[in-house]
Structure formats: structure tokens, C-alpha cells
Amino acid sequence: MANPTSKKSVLLTACLLAMSxxxxxxxxAFPDAHASDPVVLGLMQGFPPAPDKVVNFSNxxxxxxxxxxxxxxxxxxxxxxxxxxxxxxxxxxxAERKDIDSLTFLPLGSDQPMTWEQSLAANYTxxxxxxxxxxxxxxxxxxxLDAQGQHMAMSVTKSFVxxxxxxxxxxxxxxxxxxxxxxxxxxxxxxxxxxxxxxxxDMTTGIRYSENYADPKAEIWEYARSGHxxxxxxxxxxxxxxxxxxxxxxxxxxxxxxxxxKTVNSDxxxxxxxxxxxxxxxxxxxxxxxxxxxxxxxxxLILDEVGTGFAGGGFNAxxxxxxxxxxxxxxxxxxxxxxxxxxxxxxxxxxxxxxxxFAKAGYQTLPNWSYRDMWWVSHNAHGVxxxxxxxxxxxxxxxxxxxxxxxFASFPVAANxxxxxxxxxxxAAVAKLLMDTP
Amino acid sequence: MANPTSKKSVLLTACLLAMSxxxxxxxxAFPDAHASDPVVLGLMQGFPPAPDKVVNFSNxxxxxxxxxxxxxxxxxxxxxxxxxxxxxxxxxxxAERKDIDSLTFLPLGSDQPMTWEQSLAANYTxxxxxxxxxxxxxxxxxxxLDAQGQHMAMSVTKSFVxxxxxxxxxxxxxxxxxxxxxxxxxxxxxxxxxxxxxxxxDMTTGIRYSENYADPKAEIWEYARSGHxxxxxxxxxxxxxxxxxxxxxxxxxxxxxxxxxKTVNSDxxxxxxxxxxxxxxxxxxxxxxxxxxxxxxxxxLILDEVGTGFAGGGFNAxxxxxxxxxxxxxxxxxxxxxxxxxxxxxxxxxxxxxxxxFAKAGYQTLPNWSYRDMWWVSHNAHGVxxxxxxxxxxxxxxxxxxxxxxxFASFPVAANxxxxxxxxxxxAAVAKLLMDTP
Numbered sequence: 001m002a003n004p005t006s007k008k009s010v011l012l013t014a015c016l017l018a019m020s021x022x023x024x025x026x027x028x029a030f031p032d033a034h035a036s037d038p039v040v041l042g043l044m045q046g047f048p049p050a051p052d053k054v055v056n057f058s059n060x061x062x063x064x065x066x067x068x069x070x071x072x073x074x075x076x077x078x079x080x081x082x083x084x085x086x087x088x089x090x091x092x093x094x095a096e097r098k099d100i101d102s103l104t105f106l107p108l109g110s111d112q113p114m115t116w117e118q119s120l121a122a123n124y125t126x127x128x129x130x131x132x133x134x135x136x137x138x139x140x141x142x143x144x145l146d147a148q149g150q151h152m153a154m155s156v157t158k159s160f161v162x163x164x165x166x167x168x169x170x171x172x173x174x175x176x177x178x179x180x181x182x183x184x185x186x187x188x189x190x191x192x193x194x195x196x197x198x199x200x201x202d203m204t205t206g207i208r209y210s211e212n213y214a215d216p217k218a219e220i221w222e223y224a225r226s227g228h229x230x231x232x233x234x235x236x237x238x239x240x241x242x243x244x245x246x247x248x249x250x251x252x253x254x255x256x257x258x259x260x261x262k263t264v265n266s267d268x269x270x271x272x273x274x275x276x277x278x279x280x281x282x283x284x285x286x287x288x289x290x291x292x293x294x295x296x297x298x299x300x301l302i303l304d305e306v307g308t309g310f311a312g313g314g315f316n317a318x319x320x321x322x323x324x325x326x327x328x329x330x331x332x333x334x335x336x337x338x339x340x341x342x343x344x345x346x347x348x349x350x351x352x353x354x355x356x357x358f359a360k361a362g363y364q365t366l367p368n369w370s371y372r373d374m375w376w377v378s379h380n381a382h383g384v385x386x387x388x389x390x391x392x393x394x395x396x397x398x399x400x401x402x403x404x405x406x407x408f409a410s411f412p413v414a415a416n417x418x419x420x421x422x423x424x425x426x427x428a429a430v431a432k433l434l435m436d437t438p
Numbered sequence: 439m440a441n442p443t444s445k446k447s448v449l450l451t452a453c454l455l456a457m458s459x460x461x462x463x464x465x466x467a468f469p470d471a472h473a474s475d476p477v478v479l480g481l482m483q484g485f486p487p488a489p490d491k492v493v494n495f496s497n498x499x500x501x502x503x504x505x506x507x508x509x510x511x512x513x514x515x516x517x518x519x520x521x522x523x524x525x526x527x528x529x530x531x532x533a534e535r536k537d538i539d540s541l542t543f544l545p546l547g548s549d550q551p552m553t554w555e556q557s558l559a560a561n562y563t564x565x566x567x568x569x570x571x572x573x574x575x576x577x578x579x580x581x582x583l584d585a586q587g588q589h590m591a592m593s594v595t596k597s598f599v600x601x602x603x604x605x606x607x608x609x610x611x612x613x614x615x616x617x618x619x620x621x622x623x624x625x626x627x628x629x630x631x632x633x634x635x636x637x638x639x640d641m642t643t644g645i646r647y648s649e650n651y652a653d654p655k656a657e658i659w660e661y662a663r664s665g666h667x668x669x670x671x672x673x674x675x676x677x678x679x680x681x682x683x684x685x686x687x688x689x690x691x692x693x694x695x696x697x698x699x700k701t702v703n704s705d706x707x708x709x710x711x712x713x714x715x716x717x718x719x720x721x722x723x724x725x726x727x728x729x730x731x732x733x734x735x736x737x738x739l740i741l742d743e744v745g746t747g748f749a750g751g752g753f754n755a756x757x758x759x760x761x762x763x764x765x766x767x768x769x770x771x772x773x774x775x776x777x778x779x780x781x782x783x784x785x786x787x788x789x790x791x792x793x794x795x796f797a798k799a800g801y802q803t804l805p806n807w808s809y810r811d812m813w814w815v816s817h818n819a820h821g822v823x824x825x826x827x828x829x830x831x832x833x834x835x836x837x838x839x840x841x842x843x844x845x846f847a848s849f850p851v852a853a854n855x856x857x858x859x860x861x862x863x864x865x866a867a868v869a870k871l872l873m874d875t876p
Contacts, residue, residue, distance in 0.1 A: 047712040048681050048744045056743050075516050075741055083586055086527070086734065148521055243486050274485040296524065298736060303513055305494050306486045 030063060030412040033121040038068035038144045058231055067410040070152045070391070071126060071144040073316050074300055077229070080282035080309060082290050082299040082317075090294025090324060090336040095135040099437075105429035108365060108421035116430065119422045123392050124411045126151060127319040131327055131404040132434045136320075143410070150299060150316040151408035154389025157301075157315035158266040160325075162374025164284050165201050165269050166345045173276050176201065183272040186243070191251035192268050199255045200269050201373050202353045206253035209262045213390075213414045219249070223264060227304040229314075241306045242267050258360035259353070259371050263312035266374060270311030281309040293328065294336040295321040313389065319406055326395040326404035329385075345373075350385055350399075352377030365420035382431060390414040394423070401431035468501060468850040471559040476506035476582045496669055505848040508590045508829070509564060509582040511754050512738055515667075518720035518747060520728045520737040520755075528732025528762060528774040533573040537875075543867035546803060546859035557864045561830050561857050562849045564589060565757040569765055569842040570872045574758075581848070588737060588754040589846035592827025595739075595753035596704040598763075600812025602722050603639050603707050604783045611714050614639065621710040624681070629689035630706050637693045638707050639811050640791045644691035647700045651828075651852045657687070661702060665742040667752075679744045680705050696798035697791070697809050701750035704812060708749030719747040731766065732774040733759040751827065757844055764833040764842035767823075783811075788823055788837075790815030803858035820869060828852040830861070839869035 034040065041064060042053050060069035060076050069076060101117040120128065126145040130138035145151055153160075168174040174183075176198040181188040183197070191207035192200070199205050210218035224230040226239035239245035246268055270281045277284060282301045290299055299321065302314030324335065329349070333341030352370040363369065370377050378384040382400035387393075392409025405427055411419050472478065479502060480491050498507035498514050507514060539555040558566065564583040568576040583589055591598075606612040612621075614636040619626040621635070629645035630638070637643050648656035660676040662668040664683035670676070677683035687702055708719045715722060720739045728737055737759065740752030762773065767787070771779030790808040801807065808815050816822040820838035825831075830847025843865055849857050 044745050047709060047718070048679060048746050054744050056745075074512065074738075075518050075745055077516065078513050079517070080513050081588070083735070089524070150519070241486060271485060280485070297521070300512075306492050307482050307494075307513055308486050 033124045033142070036064040036067055036124070036412075037142065038064065041067075043068040043144075044072070061230065063412040066391070067124070067126075068144045070408070070410045071149050073152050073302060074150070078303045078305075078307075079300040079314075079316070080280070080303055080307075082282050082286045082301060082315075084293075084295040084298045084321075085286075085291035087291070087294060089296050092131065092136045092320060092324070093134070095132070095137055096139075097130075097132075097137040097434075099433065100130070100138050100430060103426075103429050103433055105425045108425055110421065114422060114426075116426055119426045122422045123407075123419055124409050125392070126408045126410050128405065128407040129319055129323045130430060131323050132438070133402045134327055134331075136323075137434070138430075139320075141319075145319070145408060147318070147320065148297070150297065150318055152313075152389075152393070153315040153317060153322065153387075153408075154313045154391060154393045155263065155266075156322070156387040156389040156393045156395055157311060157313050158263070158374040158389075159387030159395070160285060160289070160315055161266050161270050161273070161281060161311045162201060163341060163345065163349070164273055164281070164288065165197070166348055166373040167288065167342060168273060168276060169197070169201075170342050170345050170348075174272065180268060180272065183275050184268070186247055187268065187271070190247050191249045192246065192264075195255045197269075197272060200265050200272070202259070202357075203261055203265045203371055203374070204256050204259055204353075204357060205262070205265055206251060206255045206257065206260075207262060207264070208250040208252035209264055211262055220263070227308075227310055229302070229304075229310065242304045242308050242310065243271060243306075246271065257357070259358040260361060261371070266312040267310070269374070270309065281311050285315070289325065289340060290321075292336060292338055292340045293321065293324050295324060297321060319408055322395055322406040322408075323404055326387075326397050326406055329395075330397045330399055330402070330404050349373045349375045350377065350383060352379055352385075355379060363417070365417050365424065382428075388416055390416060392416065392419045392423070396427050398427070398431045401435050403431050403434055405430070471562045471580070474502040474505055474562070474850075475580065476502065479505075481506040481582075482510070499668065501850040504829070505562070505564075506582045508846070508848045509587050511590050511740060512588070516741045516743075516745075517738040517752075517754070518718070518741055518745075520720050520724045520739060520753075522731075522733040522736045522759075523724075523729035525729070525732060527734050530569065530574045530758060530762070531572070533570070533575055534577075535568075535570075535575040535872075537871065538568070538576050538868060541864075541867050541871055543863045546863060548859065552860060552864075554864055554868065557860045560860045561845075562847050563830070564846040564848050566843065566845040567757055567761045568868060569761050570876070571840045572765055572769075574761075575872070576868075577758075579757075583757070583846060585756070585758065586735070588735065588756055590751075590827075590831070591753040591755060591760065591825075591846075592751045592829060592831045593701065593704075594760070594825040594827040594831045594833055595749060595751050596701070596812040596827075597825030597833070598723060598727065598753055599704050599708050599711070599719060599749045600639060601779060601783065601787070602711055602719070602726065603635070604786055604811040605726065605780060606711060606714060607635070607639075608780050608783050608786075612710065618706060618710065621713050622706070624685055625706065625709070628685050629687045630684065630702075633693045635707075635710060638703050638710070640697070640795075641699055641703045641809055641812070642694050642697055642791075642795055643700070643703055644689060644693045644695065644698075645700060645702070646688040646690035647702055649700055658701070665746075665748055667740070667742075667748065680742045680746050680748065681709060681744075684709065695795070697796040698799060699809070704750040705748070707812070708747065718745075719749050723753070727763065727778060728759075730774060730776055730778045731759065731762050733762060735759060757846055760833055760846075761842055761844040764825075764835050764844055767833075768835045768837055768840070768842050787811045787813045788815065788821060790817055790823075793817060801855070803855050803862065820866075826854055828854060830854065830857045832861070834865050836865070836869045839873050841869050841872055843868070 055065040103116040104113040181193040222238040226245035227242040297318040299317035301309040328335035353372040358370040387395040392411040396405040493503040541554040542551040619631040664677035665680040735756040737755035739747040766773035791810040796808040825833040830849045834843040
């Protein structure tokens with residue numbers, strides 16, 4: 001059995017790709033997708049598992065343990081149910097394409113062609129499905145995930161919460177020009193207090209908050225510890241709930257000047273949404289989306305120690321259900337026989353936000369994109385827009401190609417900038433294939 | 439809003455009943471069912487809830503917090519999914535009876551008649567359903583539970599695990615006369631090592647283990663702390679997993695001489711079952727029972743810190759699904775168009791075990807009963823048998839009356855002996871009503 005700590009096989013592909021990352025990034029050597037497969041490693045196998053095979057709260061975000069944990073978050077953390085409801089499952093008819101695996105593409109920044117199938121391993125894919133015109137043309141699972149499982153969606157969660165926010169704006173429940181403190185007085189003295197709901201939705205707030213996972217002093221760490229997503233070190237005296245942390249966030253710069261991807265905005269939005277509706281995010285996801293989607297499975301949301309859902313990254317769901325939501329967005333909100341998301345809301349998302357504001361953030365793999373209602377919008381000829389989460393999670397919607405891709409992954413590092421080079425051109429290649437030979 | 443700590447209204451009924459408990463028991467004063475209703479109290483309401491309304495790992499087994507927590511265990515503890523599967527829901531046709539609420543009965547040890555409806559409050563009922571000939575004749579929810587919710591089944595869990603064990607005996611996978619150490623060598627030097635599988639199934643092992651919740655030195659406390667069901671005090675140096683604790687349990691007396699209700703037997707059985715099948719208890723519950731039941735909802739099992747399911751009391755499910763399982767047992771294992779539990783297994787449970795061995799345990803509310811395959815068997819004229827869990831959980835099967843009752847409750851104290859007096863005669867009265875006027 002492979003030992004991930006002694007096995008020093010260099011992940012050549014990832015290191016190559018690191019050269020095209022937006023910020024200079026030296027990737028350490030990691031065992032490859034097969035060698036780090038949690039089933040191959042025997043993680044959490046046996047009754048009880050051997051001590052060195054245990055994945056628990058102390059190590060679940062480390063590699064390779066995260067490869068098991070991303071498909072088993074509820075077995076480690078407190079979670080709230082997002083029930084599928086009582087209706088029938090919305091069927092996904094199958095029309096499998098055999099020509100996708102061998103499809104080749106050029107990774108960004110590389111002149112070495114790669115096949116689609118190779119890209120799955122390069123990205124440590126746990127599961128991927130492709131819908132074309134609503135039919136399931138491709139579906140694969142690896143490692144700890146299967147069709148019945150639920151996987152951490154990471155920041156794909158934000159797009160769900162952003163959609164809820166945009167729905168409430170559309171309904172007039174939220175005024176996009178009102179200030180955060182209008183809805184959440186507790187945030188009045190924080191950096192968020194005088195930001196508008198729109199600035200929160202589009203992440204153009206000016207706040208002191210670093211999400212640089214490579215910097216141990218980045219605010220993301222206290223944030224994660226406040227939400228009990230990460231263990232607290234001995235003598236920890238920081239915030240002990242997500243909302244206690246949000247109140248400590250300081251202003252930095254001006255609101256509304258530039259896109260700055262900061263997870264805390266999503267939790268501020270969730271706080272606003274919950275105050276405005278009297279319902280928790282889990283309840284809203286359940287009643288407004290999951291109950292209507294014809295989902296196969298109930299989903300769930302990770303909670304902090306006072307029961308607050310982690311809106312910045314705590315959603316977990318089955319992969320085909322993620323694809324159903326993507327298909328809903330592709331179809332302008334209409335799916336499973338009903339208008340789940342108002343057409344105007346999807347239109348607002350798809351038109352995107354300021355590309356100039358976005359450009360200031362320096363995402364080299366996402367030229368000309370923008371960020372609207374917590375969705376990533378390409379502004380390309382296909383009208384692609386996507387939900388994206390660290391370690392490779394995505395819902396990728398290509399309206400022109402009538403294609404939706406949902407992927408769960410457990411890439412060794414958090415940065416999508418090193419995953420995009422073998423993902424975005426691969427998706428474009430599949431889109432072209434499906435359009436050329438439908 | 440009522441303050442449960444200052445409100446000292448004496449629960450007269452419960453105190454009266456304490457006089458008929460098997461062991462002398464002075465019940466402290468508790469707010470009544472309405473005053474301790476978690477919705478009335480505002481527990482876990484608000485974003486975030488006020489500090490004095492928070493239910494978390496530090497207080498969730500205290501009253502009144504437990505009244506919220508029993509319906510929200512996954513929001514506090516790590517849990518494994520027990521998926522309902524992909525099949526259709528097994529419908530429960532409705533034939534509501536209006537004559538049950540006003541039905542009167544005499545509580546055990548009392549000459550004051552009580553109505554059925556009064557008994558629900560006296561028992562701090564969170565939900566109760568009655569099936570008659572498979573039809574739903576009565577259904578009520580209170581407090582934090584509703585039809586879509588899942589509630590802690592407490593030791594009703596044991597009956598599920600005992601049923602799995604009996605199924606494996608029936609299949610020849612487990613030899614009931616083999617020793618525990620034959621399947622689990624790690625238990626060789628513990629008090630369980632030379633017990634037989636049958637003695638584990640029927641809880642006639644001779645081990646040093648006290649489940650007296652009133653005794654702070656009882657082994658149940660280290661057991662609960664080992665499984666991370668209870669917080670560990672500063673400087674805790676006890677076992678840190680369920681199975682680490684089981685290995686420490688010492689022998690006391692002889693195996694096979696008397697029934698002695700000790701939760702650890704259920705976890706030993708689970709360990710045996712998992713070793714014999716290579717599947718976890720959650721997987722076995724899912725594939726062998728929950729997938730076949732036509733359950734409305736997925737269920738779940740509470741886990742310790744190394745992912746071991748708490749087989750002694752960690753199952754959580756929807757109430758109507760619990761009734762479906764009871765109906766399966768009433769129908770000798772056949773439900774939802776298939777033989778879910780072999781007929782021979784149900785027969786083995788229903789015939790019970792030694793009443794003489796059971797009598798030694800001194801259950802005054804359960805005269806002439808016995809305990810077989812982790813089910814409580816009445817040996818009465820109706821052939822009643824039941825799954826029972828602390829704080830009032832039950833699946834009560836009355837074959838003669840063609841009746842199944844499933845109840846979830848959050849009685850202030852753990853002892854069923856103080857709940858039985860207003861429950862068992864109430865159930866018998868409903869059974870008579872349904873037989874007399876079907």
C-alpha cells in the first residue's frame with residue numbers, strides 16, 4: 001500500500017501549471033491522484049481504522065486526508081440537513097458519449113497536449129458529470145465519492161447564497177443600495193457596516209482580510225477557527241463563532257472600487273438574508289431550491305458551534321444534483337417543470353459585473369471575467385458562467401454549447417489558478433465537440 | 439418567555455410515577471412539557487441565537503436543551519448518512535381516528551384516570567404515530583420535531599443492531615455460540631472476551647459496567663466521553679474512542695446467568711457484526727433495512743472521533759420511518775413488497791428469552807418480560823414486543839391488535855421506568871379501542 005508521506009513522486013503536471021498561476025507559486029511535491037486515492041491508501045477503512053488511517057478534525061484538511069474528508073464532511077463536522085423534499089426525482093436521461101475521454105486539448109501555458117481522461121487525474125477529480133441539452137453524456141467517480149455520496153462544494157456554496165441574495169433583491173425584500181448595517185446592526189462598526197448589499201453580492205468591499213492560504217497570518221485562519229472549521233490552538237483567544245469574527249473585520253481601502261475575493265462577504269450576505277427572511281440559509285436552500293430541483297439526495301450545510309451555517313463554503317451535495325442546479329441556471333431558472341429561480345435573477349448573474357473592477361484582482365487564468373451575485377462570469381462568446389470552489393469544485397455552465405459540467409475534486413492545494421489550466425481548456429474542448437457533433 | 443432555570447413548577451405526574459419506579463427515585467422538579475417546549479423557549483432561534491438560547495456540545499444533554507437537541511443531533515455531532523436509497527416511498531394510507539385523544543386509562547400505580555392526550559404532555563412527547571393494520575390512524579408532533587425531522591432514537595438503536603446480528607446468525611455468518619474474541623481478538627482480555635455472541639445479543643454478560651445515570655462514577659460516563667457523546671473534562675485521561683473503552687471493561691460475575699442491561703453489549707455486537715461483514719453499521723442499516731423500507735427520509739448514525747458508529751444509541755430517523763420498521767416487524771419481516779427481515783429472525787425475537795433471567799434485573803414496570811436480540815419482549819397475551827430508548831423513545835409492536843406505535847420524546851430524565859406508567863397502559867388502552875371498534 002502506498003505511503004503518501006514517504007512517496008515523493010513529483011506532481012509534474014501541477015508544478016508545470018504553477019508557472020501559469022496568477023501569483024508566483026511553488027507547489028510542493030504531492031503523490032499523484034492514484035497514489036493518494038483514499039481507498040488505495042486505506043483511509044478510514046477497518047473497524048476501527050488503524051491510527052495512521054484515521055481522518056478526523058485534527059487532520060481532515062491536510063493532504064491526502066482531505067481526499068477522504070471532502071466526501072465525508074458530516075462524519076467530522078456538525079451539519080444541517082437540506083432536505084430534498086417529497087417530490088419525485090427529476091430524471092436525467094442518459095446519452096453517453098464515448099468520444100470524450102480521448103479528446104485532447106492544450107493546457108493553459110503548455111504546448112503538451114493532454115487528453116480529457118488525463119486531465120481528470122491531473123486535477124484529482126473525485127467526480128465529474130457533463131450534461132448536454134439536459135442529457136447525461138458523461139459521468140465518472142473516483143476515490144471516496146460515488147453517485148450516492150455528498151461532497152464538499154467549498155466556495156460553490158457562495159453561488160447558491162448569492163443566488164438567494166439576488167432572488168431577495170428581485171423580490172424587493174433586499175434593497176441592493178441599502179447598507180449592511182441596515183440589516184445587521186451588529187456589523188455597524190466593522191469594515192462591512194457602510195458597504196451596500198450590492199457591494200457584498202459582488203465582493204467589492206474594502207476590508208482588511210487576506211485569503212492567502214500560504215500566509216499563516218492571513219485572517220482566513222482565525223475565520224476558519226471561529227467557525228470551528230479548523231481546530232483552535234492551545235490558548236486560542238480569537239472569535240468562537242463566524243458572526244463574532246465578522247464583527248472584528250476592519251475596513252481597508254474603499255468599497256466599490258475593485259473586486260476582491262473574500263469569503264467573509266458571503267457570510268455577511270447570509271447574515272443579511274437570514275435577518276431579512278427569518279429563515280436560516282439551510283432552510284432557504286431547502287425550501288427555495290432543493291425541494292424544487294427534483295434532487296436525488298438531500299444535501300447539507302456545515303455549521304459553526306452556535307448553529308450558523310457556513311455560507312462561504314459549507315455546502316455538501318450529490319454531484320448529479322449539482323448538475324441539476326447548473327442546468328436550472330442554463331435554462332434561465334426553469335427546471336423540473338417550474339420556475340425555480342426567476343428569469344431576471346439568472347439574467348442579472350449572466351450579464352456579470354464590471355470587468356475593469358475584476359481585472360484589478362489579477363486572475364491570470366480568468367481574463368476579462370467578472371464576479372456577479374457570487375458567480376464567476378466569463379463574458380466570452382459562449383456566455384460561460386461558473387460557480388467555483390477551492391481544490392477544484394465547480395459548476396460550469398456553457399449556454400451556447402447547451403452544456404453543464406459539475407465537478408468535485410480534491411486537488412492537493414487550495415488554489416484554483418493551478419487547476420484552471422487543465423480544466424478550462426478541457427471544458428472548452430468538450431463544448432466544441434458537443435457543438436460540432438451533437 | 440419562560441425561563442426554565444427559574445421556573446420551578448413541579449412535575450407532579452412524574453413525581454407520582456417515580457413512586458412506581460423499579461428503584462427508588464426522587465425526581466427533581468422540571469418545567470412541564472409546554473413550559474420546556476424548545477420553540478416556546480426560543481432555543482436556537484435568531485441569527486445567531488442569544489447566548490442563553492444556544493444549544494451546543496457543552497449542554498445538549500441537559501434539560502431543557504435536550505428538548506431541542508434530540509431533534510437536531512447532527513447539528514451538534516458528527517454523523518454518517520443512512521440513505522433511503524432511490525426507490526419510491528412506501529405509502530402509509532391515512533385512516534385518522536378522532537376517538538384516541540379522549541381515551542382514558544389508569545397510569546400504573548395510580549387511581550387517577552388520565553386521557554391519552556394528557557399522557558402525551560406528561561411524557562414530553564416530541565412525536566407519536568399509531569398504525570393500525572398498516573394505516574396511519576394517529577400522528578402528532580410537538581416542539582422541535584415535525585414530520586420532516588429526524589430524532590434521536592437512543593437505545594431503540596440497539597434493536598436495529600440486534601436485528602442485524604440476528605440476521606447474520608440466521609445466515610450462518612455469525613455463530614451464536616462462538617466467543618466474542620473469536621470475532622474481535624482485541625476484546626480477548628476484556629470482560630467480553632469469553633462471552634458468546636448469544637450472551638451479547640441477549641445482554642446476559644457478566645461485566646463491571648454501571649448505567650446508573652444518577653451515579654457520577656458509573657462507567658457510562660467514561661463510555662460516553664470515549665465516544666465523544668459527552669464533553670471530556672480538563673485533564674481527561676480516559677479512553678478516546680468507543681472501542682478503546684470496550685477493551686477496558688472488566689469481568690464481574692458470570693456470563694449467561696441474568697439479564698443486565700448494559701449499552702456496551704450493543705457496541706460489542708456492532709464490532710462483531712462489522713468485522714464479520716466488512717461493512718460499517720451505517721452501511722448495513724442502509725443496505726439491509728433503510729434502502730428496502732420505502733423510507734421517506736434518510737436516517738443517520740452518530741459517530742465517535744475515529745468514525746465508529748454509536749450502536750448503543752446513536753441512530754436518528756424520521757418518526758414515520760420508525761413506524762414503517764415497526765410495521766415490518768409486525769408483519770414478520772415482510773413490508774414494501776419484500777421480505778426485509780427473514781421471518782425466522784422475527785420469530786426468534788418474538789419468542790423472547792428467559793423470563794427468569796430477566797426478572798433478576800428487577801424491572802417493576804416490565805413484569806414477565808424478557809430481552810432477546812436487543813428487543814424487549816412482553817410475553818403477554820397480545821405478544822407485544824418493543825424497542826425502547828431513554829427519555830421515552832419507542833417502537834411498540836402489538837401483533838394481536840395489529841398495531842404499531844412509534845414515539846419520540848424528550849422526558850427530563852433518562853429512566854423509562856418513570857415514563858412507562860403513563861405509556862404502557864395508554865398503549866394497551868389504544869390497542870383495546872382499535873380491537874373493539876376497528
